[in-house]
Amino acid sequence: MGLADIVIKFVLIVIIFAISLVVAMYSTYAERKVAAFFQDRIGPNRAGPWGLLQPLADGGKMFLKEEIIPTNATPFLFIVGPSLAILTACIGSAVIPWGQKLTIGSHVVDLQVTDINVGVLYIFGVVSLGVYGVMIGGWASNNKYSLLGAIRAASQNISYEISMGLSIIALLMLTGTLSLREIAEQQHGFWANGWFTWNVFRQPLGFLIFIVCAFAETNRSPFDLPECETELVGGYHTEYSSMKLGFYLFAEYINMFISSAVMATLYFGGYNFPFMHHLGLSENLVTILGVVFLFAKIFAFIFFFMWVRWTIPRFRYDQLMDLGWKVLIPLAIANIILTGLITTFLK
Amino acid sequence: MSTFYFIAFLSIFFSILVISAKNPVHSILYLILTFFTFTIHYILLNAQFLAIVNFIVYMGAILVLFLYTLMLINLNKESEPVKPFMVKFAGVFGGGILIVALVASLKSIGISDPVILKNPDLGLVKNLGKVLFNEFLLPFEVSSVLLLSAMVGAVLLATKDPKAA
DSSP: OOHHHHHHHHHHHHHHHHHHHHHHHHHHHHHHHHHHHHTTOOOOOSSSGGGTTHHHHHHHHHHHSOOOOOTTSOHHHHHHHHHHHHHHHHHGGGGOOOSSEEEETTEEEESSSOOOTTHHHHHHHHHHHHHHHHHHHHHHTTOHHHHHHHHHHHHHHHHHHHHHHHHHHHHHHHHOOOOHHHHHHHTOSSEETTEEOSGGGTOHHHHHHHHHHHHHHTTOTTSOGGGOHHHHTTGGGTTOOHHHHHHHHHHHHHHHHHHHHHHHHHHSOTTOOTTTTTSOOOHHHHHHHHHHHHHHHHHHHHHHHHHHHTTSOOOOHHHHHHIIIIIIHHHHHHHHHHHHHHHHHHO | OHHHHHHHHHHHHHHHHHHHOSSHHHHHHHHHHHHHHHHHHHHHTTOHHHHHHHIIIIIIIIHHHHHHHHHHSOOOSTTSOOOOHHHHHHHHHHHHHHHHHHHHHHHHOOOOOOOOOSOGGGGSHHHHHHHHHHTTHHHHHHHHHHHHHHHHHHHHHHSOOTTTO
């Protein structure tokens, strides 16, 4: 690996990092606009044209607010909590293939930070690590409501991780690989051998289970019990103020972005789009179009996240556990058996 | 090699902190760090699959449960169990004897030849799967049934007794 390759990788990492942050920033704006649309309001429109500078104003406010660490809190862990939340949110993007290869002069740039052969499991590990940020922050606050929120987050994440893992197993039985790059390559184009190539048409039930679990893992409504304000004040971030609160909120939007990217890659063909090699375009153009299509899919998923949030009310906690353990896990196991039977008898 | 020594030092350092930390929650957090260094050891050994599974299962699931349980326990100074002097003395004495035995056994062993793996890529998912499902198929399946029976047992214990209800 020469110096040029290292520089290219470094630039790629910086670009992906910047994109995640900008997308997360404008997701907060989009969320308010989408909420306004669903509730027949106008939404933020004061800062800049159409309120476009609103996220910057919010960020500035977060940075300049007074930093408060409660007297009874554990100071070090109180700071570690939000830091861990944002860290785990950001490292998930490392294995996602953002596009095919781009040729610039003599260099071939792979639009993926690293293609490890356990990519799916890496994503899974990062997701399971994400709960520590919430748990440590909630415990270190030394507040009943924070602790209850943290404990809810932990039990919710563990319960839904099981069905998420089981839904991925059924997908892996079809793909036969754990590398996200290879999974994306297998969904090349849109139609091949008399059936759609995208995994959502091969694993519809698996995708349904996966998306429900993704909502639960990102603590998005209707699964936002850890920060349920009607019961727990602010949940795990009750005691937080200024940018530490900002980090928690920001981590949620980055998680939403990353899980949208994962869903697009695993089930919706990633950077592939219909007729990608029948249009007679040059390789680089196809790659760039692929990146555009991937982001279109990601934004569609983010919109879906918001759509659900402003449409469906929150679950009660026992209903949430019932759904996780009594509905999703048996469904996911049935899906695995069904997938096994179909692949054995149809091929 | 220097990476190995650094990570090994960190593992031992954090595991000492696990047993010396006053607050049980802090000691679990150090345990998490200890398991994280184990993950790095696996990566250094080129066992990616084992590394990521250790990461998911131990750091992501088991220790979350530990932390979860500890947060629910009342950890006040008043509720701390007070141990009598004799128990403390017996603990120190037993630990001292164990250390003597360990040092004595260390003294008698010679340094073995380093084991060189025939196939350094053994730890990759593909090779590991082939080994598990060819050479070790029966033990692998039997151990999975063992885990399943443990799970069924736990569910049975958790469900209410129909006669009592």
